[in-house]
Amino acid sequence: MAGLLICDDALFVRGALSKIVTEDGHRVLAEASDGEEAIRLYKAYKPDLVMMDITMPDMDGIQATRKIIAFDPNAKIIMVSAMGQMEKVVEAITAGATDFIVKPFDEEHVKECIKKYSPS
Numbered sequence: 550m551a552g553l554l555i556c557d558d559a560l561f562v563r564g565a566l567s568k569i570v571t572e573d574g575h576r577v578l579a580e581a582s583d584g585e586e587a588i589r590l591y592k593a594y595k596p597d598l599v600m601m602d603i604t605m606p607d608m609d610g611i612q613a614t615r616k617i618i619a620f621d622p623n624a625k626i627i628m629v630s631a632m633g634q635m636e637k638v639v640e641a642i643t644a645g646a647t648d649f650i651v652k653p654f655d656e657e658h659v660k661e662c663i664k665k666y667s668p669s
């Protein structure tokens with residue numbers, strides 16, 4: 550079972566990811582609506598895994614990923630991107646993200662991705 554931080558500016562996306570995560574036996578430790586909140590919550594909860602939207606107001610997911618990785622080089626961050634954002638996904642992976650999933654997401658793919666990077 551992994552403890553996750555879910556970061557997306559859209560409440561319905563956070564809700565959908567939370568539902569998938571909890572139904573798969575994992576815990577949502579916290580939810581953030583922007584990159585700055587994600588950094589603060591990461592430091593407070595030290596989750597096993599972060600699901601991070603790329604496009605958000607104030608601080609985007611790429612900037613937040615850089616700051617989380619600077620704080621914890623072992624952080625596992627799965628980027629959540631919309632179709633057609635492959636350049637941003639590549640930038641996020643370069644910034645230290647572990648993997649990515651595409652919105653609208655496939656529930657089974659989300660579960661597989663979480664399983665792949667969860668602690669045993």
